[in-house]
Amino acid sequence: MDKTALILFVISAIAIVGIGMIFSWIVAPKSKNAVKEEPYECGIPTKGTSFIQFRVGYYLFVIIFLIFDVETVFIFPWAVVMKSMGMTAFIEIVIFFVILGLGLLYAWKKNALKWD
Amino acid sequence: MKAIVKYISSIFSALKTLFKGMAVTGHYISHPKEIITQQYPENRETLKMFDMFRGEVVLTHSESNEHRCTGCSACEVACPNGTIEIINKRIEMPDGKKKKVIDKFVYHLSMCTFCNLCILSCPTDAIKMSQDFEHAVFDRSQLTKVLNKPASKLMEGVR
Amino acid sequence: MAETATNTNTGKPLETQEYFINMGPQHPSTHGVLRLMLTLEGETIHNVEPHLGYIHRSIEKMCEKDTYAQIIHLTDRMDYLSSHMNNEAVSLAVEQGLEVEMPERVKVIRTIISELTRLSSHQLWWGVFGMDLGAITSFLYGFRDREMIIDIFEETCGARLTMNYNVPGGLMFDIHPNFQKRTKAFVEHFRQKLPEYDQLLTGNVIFEMRTKGIGILSKEDAISFGVTGPTGRASGFSNDVRKHNPYSAYPQVEFNEVLREEGDSYARYKVRIQEMWESMSIIEQLIENIPEGDYKVKTKAVIKLPKGEYYQKVETARGEFGVYIISEGGKSPYRLKFRSPGFSNLSALNHMAKGVKIADLVVIMSTLDLVIPDIDR
Amino acid sequence: MEQEQLKERILSVVPEAEFEITGGYMNATVPSAKLHDLAKNLRESEDTLFDYLFCLTGVDWPDHMTVVYHLKSTTHGHNVVLKAKIDSRENPEIDTVSDIWQTAEFHEREVFDLFGIIFRNHPDLRRIFLDDDWVGYPLRKDYVDKVNIIEL
Amino acid sequence: MNIYDFKSLTDSIHTSLSVNLSPSAVTIIEFIIIAFAFMMLFTLLGLILVYAERKIAAFFQLRLGPMRVGKWGIAQTAADAIKLILKEPLVTKNADKFLFNLAPFIIILSTFMALGAMPFAKGLHALDFDIGILYLTAVSSLGVIGILIAGWSSDNKYSLIGAMRSGAQVVSYELSVGLSLLTVVVLAGSLQFSEIIASQEAGWWIFRGHIPALIAFTIFMIAGTAETNRGPFDLPEAESELTAGFHTEYSGLKFAFFFLAEFVNMFIIAGIGATVFLGGWMPFHIGNWEGFNRIMDFIPSLFWFFGKVAFLIFLMMWFKWTFPRLRIDQLLRLEWKYLLPINLVNILFMAFIVLMGWHF
Missing domain, CATH: 3.30.70.3270 (Alpha-Beta Plaits)
Known part of the structure; x- marks a missing residue:
């Protein structure tokens, strides 16, 4: 039931955008000219391309995120059973968090969390 | 230890300044009488x-x-x-x-x-x-x- | 961090490209039609190159054809936020050439209106500064208080922004009977509202992070770049014309020249906030006893300045505004030069903005308080 | 420094300087070739220290051009106006002072743009207000522009 | 026991349909009803929230806001929507046209799927996974891909910077959203929304979990605001820096989708916050005060849910219209050096409280 419903949501989301775009494509006026197709840069023709090698800093944060997000996924099942398992679960997660915290501290000290 | 105290106190003082700002805007949203804009063509009679x-x-x-x-x-x-x-x-x-x-x-x-x-x-x-x-x-x-x-x-x- | 990252295939450091971006002329934070050509790497600015002249009207050339009375209305259209002070500069220069002494009444009224203009300009700046930082609400608060001043102007001289209230030899009209009452009411109102400005922005932790240490201008550079006004004073450059070359009623009033040493955006902000307090105190000192007398002295219908050169500077909301008149004895100047504060202040932008981020550039530009017609003239 | 002392000071660097007092400032007219040396001297000497150039402009006279420098010392508080006389109206040239006062960089560009005076050694001498392909120098007295200047 | 149970309503629809239709036809019809209902809800939410934002912003700023279209400008956003549909869709010359058009799909897809898991009232929800919270955090962060694609494919440098900022920002704050929700999961012992709500029968977690729950709620609100790219974290579309950020080149309806998605995302974040911390549709209950709880039950659960959501949305608007925007490095510093460590310690703190049985 839930899985089919999920597919339903995907379909209806695509439908709502698709129908909207087709409808707007039909009713909206279309008049092409070269100036309209220019990218907006405050009214001045652009200099150079926009498809450039961008600063790496942004991506590095994504990599750190990836590491931590995987850890978070490990915490999810623990959080569910924490109440029923009690002390064992708590001790285990303390160990887990200490390791995770050390990782964060390492990244912090390595200035990986600092911009430029 | 000192660093940790400083770290925590900085969080609280930061939150305090944020609430201070929200108090100002909060005051104005709760006092609609302070609204200064007017509806222009409608107020022609009084607009001198x-x-x-x-x-x-x-x-x-x-x-x-x-x-x-x-x-x-x-x-x-x-x-x-x-x-x-x-x-x-x-x-x-x-x-x-x-x-x-x-x-x-x-x-x-x-x-x-x-x-x-x-x-x-x-x-x-x-x-x-x-x-x-x-x-x-x-x-x-x-x-x-x-x-x-x-x-x-x-x-x-x-x- | 970018330096340590390497390409796993080649072992070479990953390279990022420098690229160019136009900020302006149609950009929300260039406050008019200023175009900045930015050279960026990531979000870090490597170079800022201002391109000016989008609204250059060659006012100086126009002045060479106009009579002295007509010149004044052109100065309204330069720094429109301190139009009264610009008017005053030309009037004073012409009066200096005619060698007439203004009645006390004229001096006092000019000073009060100058300070009101400064207040209104700073209020607008405060609102816009908040908006540039993303706190849009401050814009409306600034405008609310400014509106009261603009109403005073409108009642007194009939115009809200481009007032043209000064004429060579005095004022165009006498003040309105309500002027004193309204001005006092405004000062009372604003004394209560100004602390609110501080609550909303000044103490805010995000605001302080965004402004402290951003766009530092040292005192030496401020002098060398000729950066005047609150911007220069925030760097410790004592340049207040009201103190150093007092004119009108400024010698009779007591006020402090607000100086700070840091030279960063926060200091520039604080200087302007403090100047608003000082302006209010100047108004309060003068408003009670405006001397009786004439509001203008008799001048010829068409003024002819004797041959010679006249330089008059005044302190506008943006800094030192100078008028340099070379007269050959005719009814129009032979050459007239406006030394506008914005032009010099802008020249320091590249120096201040190197190595900061785009978001900081917006802050720096906003604290320079640029008015583009003042730069382009 | 008193005006008389200043006068002697300038004369010691540029003997052919001419003096005039107008508008409350002392004006010193010097040949354009000597201007840069004089400016540097006045900026750097301990007793003059003119560190603040508050106005820089050009004037177009019928037979010559001048560049006017309004100087102030923030430590001593005295003023002086230097006028560099450029004899040629056709090819006006003068040394830049942007190496002495950074503000001159923009102001000289403005003077170049509107008067056509070329500042030698200027780091970036381009038009500042007008388009790069603009013909003529608008603030010159003989500038004619039928389109943009409307005679009343 | 709640007297307003939508289960009876949905069941009665199901049985009445089943009388003279085959089971598969019933399923299809039900699906169509659900899909249609959610499409309506989606657009309606967008329209209402945009109007609310304009009015609230106006009142914060001493303005009247929209006043022209309809009484008190009530139809203003509808008029705007029609206008946007009738606008010419523009594509820049060198844009990657396929990705450019794909981006609105992805961004709407993510919000739509997240909206599906919202428990609006008792028995009124489309999806009720046993891993509800995990699903929601996963799906709601899909939108950032849409933003990245939109910004990159536009061939505009402002868009590119906006997209890059958005990537770093949303991805970072995703962590804090997840961890702050986990703090409550430790208490509730389930990831399923219906169970989390049911576990708050005796009082909302924000009150019962005392300090750690409050800290988690604060972090959730901060991180949630950041995830929806709203002020003071609206860096991807910082108008004073990047003109319009990642959607600079979008016009007409495609722009409207981004706009809509932002507001529905805000609803989703507020909805999650309301469900997890404030008991969702659960009325305000205090422990064993039977009489009091009975009175509270008379207020329909839909009102409770939407009331809480409206409160949280108002809070987010209050943030936006008060604070200046952060800079990108400050934004990331806030996440990695403040929110994340506090969050980790907070979870431990919460676990300890649960272990000791100190919560109410």
């Missing part, structure tokens, strides 16, 4: 410009359709932008003398900067600034106005 307001130049006419402009062109000279053009004509007076009177007092509102120099320069107080501020028109040519009304005459005694 100050007496001094410089809206546009007008040539005052009396009830008997007489104005005080002698056509001396002092305002035309005083104007920095060429907003005013005085076009004179000569008419024959009853006593046979020819006299110079204005034919058209042309006022280009589109060029006027409302600097008031023309009004100051007028020796006969013929022109003044009106409080009208609704100048928007759809056609630029409508901004060129002839200020003397048709068939208006120079007021007696003004020279």
Whole structure:
């Protein structure tokens, strides 16, 4: 039931955008000219391309995120059973968090969390 | 240890400053009486410009359709932008003398900067600034106005 | 961090490209039609190159054809936020040439209106500064208080922004009977509202992070770049014309020249906030006893300045505004130069903005308080 | 420093300087070739220290051009106006002072733009207000422009 | 026991349909009803929230806000929507046209799927996974891909910077959202929304979990605001820096989708916050006060849910219209050096409280 419903949501989301775009494509006026197709840069023709090698800093944060997000996924099942398992679960997660915290501290000290 | 205390206290002091800011905006949303904007065309009745307001130049006419402009062109000279053009004509007076009177007092509102120099320069107080501020028109040519009304005459005694 | 990252295939450091971006002329934070050509790497600015002249009207050339009375209305259209002070500069220069002394009444009224203009300019700046930082609400608060001042102007001289209230030899009209009452009411109102400005922005932790240490201008550079006004004073450059070359009624009033040493955006902000307090105190000192007398002295209908050169500077909301008139004895100047504060202040932008981020550039530009017609003239 | 002392000071660097007092400032007119040396001297000497150039402009006279420098010392508080006389109206050239006062960089560009005076050694001498392909120098007295200048 | 149970309503629809239709036809019809209902809800939410934002912003700023279209400008956003549909869709010359058009799909897809898991009232929800919270955090962060694609494919440098900022920002704050929600999961012992709500029968977690729950709620609100790219974290579309950020080149309806998604995302974040911390549709209950709880039950659960959501949305608007925007490095510093460590410690703190049985 839930899985089919999920597919339903995907379909209806695509439908709502698709129908909207087709409808707007039909009713909206279309008049092409070269100036309209220019990218907006405050009214001045652009200099150079926009498809450039961008600063790496942004991506590095994504990599750190990836590491931590995987850890978070490990915490999810623990959080569910924490109440029923009690002390064992708590001790285990303390160990887990200490390791995770050390990782964060390492990244912090390595200035990986600092911009430029 | 000191670093940790500093770390935690910095969080609390930061939160305090944020709440301070929210208190200001919170005050205004809970006091709708403080709203300052008005609905413009609806408030036309109550919207009065100050007496001094410089809206546009007008040539005052009396009830008997007489104005005080002698056509001396002092305002035309005083104007920095060429907003005013005085076009004179000569008419024959009853006593046979020819006299110079204005034919058209042309006022280009589109060029006027409302600097008031023309009004100051007028020796006969013929022109003044009106409080009208609704100048928007759809056609630029409508901004060129002839200020003397048709068939208006120079007021007696003004020279 | 970018330096340590390497390409796993080649072992070479990953390279990022420098690229160019136009900020302006149609950009929300250039406050008019200023175009900045930015050279960026990531978000870090390597170079800022201002391109000016989008609204250059060559006012100086126009002045060479106009009479002295007509010149004044052109100065309204330069720094429109301190139009009264610009008017005053020309009036004072002409009066200096005519060698006439203004009645006390004229001096006092000019000073009060100058300070009101400064307040209104700073209020607008405060609102816009908040908006540039993303706190849009401050914009409306600034405008609310500014509106009261603008109403005073409108009642007094009939115009809200481009006032043209000064004429060579005095004022265009006498003040309105309500002037004193309204001004006092405003000062009372604003004394209560100004602390609110501080609560909303000044103490805010995000605000402080965004402004402290951003766009530092040292005192030496401020002098060398000729950066005046609150911007220069925030760097410790004492340049207040009201103190150093007092004019009008400034010699009679007591006020402090607000100086700070840091030279960063926060200091520039604080200087302006403090100047608002000082302006209010100047107004309060003068408003009670405006001397009786004439509001203008008799001058010829068409003023002819004797041959010679006249330089008059005044302190506008943006800094030192100078008028340099070379007269050959005619009814128009032979050459007239406006030394506008914005032009010099802008010249320091590249120096201040090197190595900061785009977001910081917006802050720096906003604290320079640029008015583009003042720069382009 | 008093005006008389200043006068002697300038004369010691540029003997052919001419003096005039107008508008409350002392004006020193010097040949354009000597200007840069004089400016540097006045900026750097301990007793003058003119560190603040508050106005820089050009003037177009019928037979020559001048560049006017308004100087102030923030430590001593004295003022002086230097006028560099450029004899040629056709090819006006003068040394830049942007190496002495950074503000001159923009101001000289403005003077170049509107008067056509070329500042030698200027780091970036381009038009600042007008388009790069603009013909003529608008603030010159003989500039004619039928389109943009409307005679009233 | 709640007297307003939508289960009876949905069941009655199901049985009445089943009378003269085959089971598969019933399923299809039900699906169509659900899909249609959610499409309506989606657009309606967008329109209402945009109007609310304009009015609230106006009142914060001493303005009246929209006043022209309809009484108190009530139809203003509808008029805007029609206008946007009628606008010409523009694509820049060198844009990657396929990705450019794909981006609105992805961004709407993510919000739509997240909206599906919202428990609006008792028995009124489309999806009720046993891993509800995990699903929501996963799906709601899909939108950032849409933003990245939109910014990159536009061939506009402002868009590119906006997209890059958005990537770093949303991805970072995703962590804090997840961890702050986990703090409550430790208490509730389930990831399923219906169970989390049911576990708050005796009082909302924000009150019962005392300090750690409050800290988690604060972090959730901060991180949630950041995830929806709203002020003071609206860096991807910082108008004073990047003109319009990642959607600079979008016009007409495609722009409207981004706009809509931002507001529906705000609803989703507020909805999650309301469900997890404030008991969702659960009325305000205090422990064993039977009489009091009975009175509270008379207020329909839909009102409770939407009331809480409206409160949280108002809070987010209050943030936006008060604070200046952060800079990108400050934004990341806030996440990695403040929110994340606090969050980790907070979870431990919460676990300890649960272990000791100190919560209410």
